Amino acid sequence: MTLYTPNGTLVVKRVIAAPAEIIFDAWTDADSFATWMTAGPVTHAEATTDPRVGGEFSVMVHTPSQTLPHRGTYLVVDRPRQLSFTWQSPNTDDKETVVTVDFTEVDAGTEVAVTHEGLPGRRAWDAHSGGWIACLEALDRLAVARSVSPRA
Numbered sequence: 001m002t003l004y005t006p007n008g009t010l011v012v013k014r015v016i017a018a019p020a021e022i023i024f025d026a027w028t029d030a031d032s033f034a035t036w037m038t039a040g041p042v043t044h045a046e047a048t049t050d051p052r053v054g055g056e057f058s059v060m061v062h063t064p065s066q067t068l069p070h071r072g073t074y075l076v077v078d079r080p081r082q083l084s085f086t087w088q089s090p091n092t093d094d095k096e097t098v099v100t101v102d103f104t105e106v107d108a109g110t111e112v113a114v115t116h117e118g119l120p121g122r123r124a125w126d127a128h129s130g131g132w133i134a135c136l137e138a139l140d141r142l143a144v145a146r147s148v149s150p151r152a
Helices: 020-028 028-035 122-148
Strands: 001-005 011-016 044-049 056-062 066-080 082-087 097-106 108-115
Touching: 011 122, 020 082, 020 097, 020 108, 020 122, 028 044, 028 056, 028 122, 044 082, 066 097, 108 122
Parallel strands: none
Antiparallel strands: 001 011, 011 108, 044 056, 056 066, 066 082, 082 097, 097 108
């Protein structure tokens, strides 16, 4: 589910058939983050993470034509329930926005709800909507594989 609000808030939800701990860890482990943070025509990504309140992360997303830097600071790290961080990227016009990810146990696994606040206009909303949907699809594949085989 994706929801547009005129105040620059985007909400994307997906149920993933894996435990919350595996999904949460895929957000905070740099190698895992780089594996699934690949929306669009991405050739590869590189990530660093310091998952503690005040710690920083960065993701360099490489496409055939450009490198897109993404960075932020962790605001909430509550494993495996919630992760919140600032988010700056070319698609936010390098403006600081806030992403909150809630992990809720449901019968089919874990509902992952990404709330992205402060997006500067419809263009940024559209770019991030498609991006978060594609990233959660990739996260789903990674988390399900890891819940079956922890070394995946």
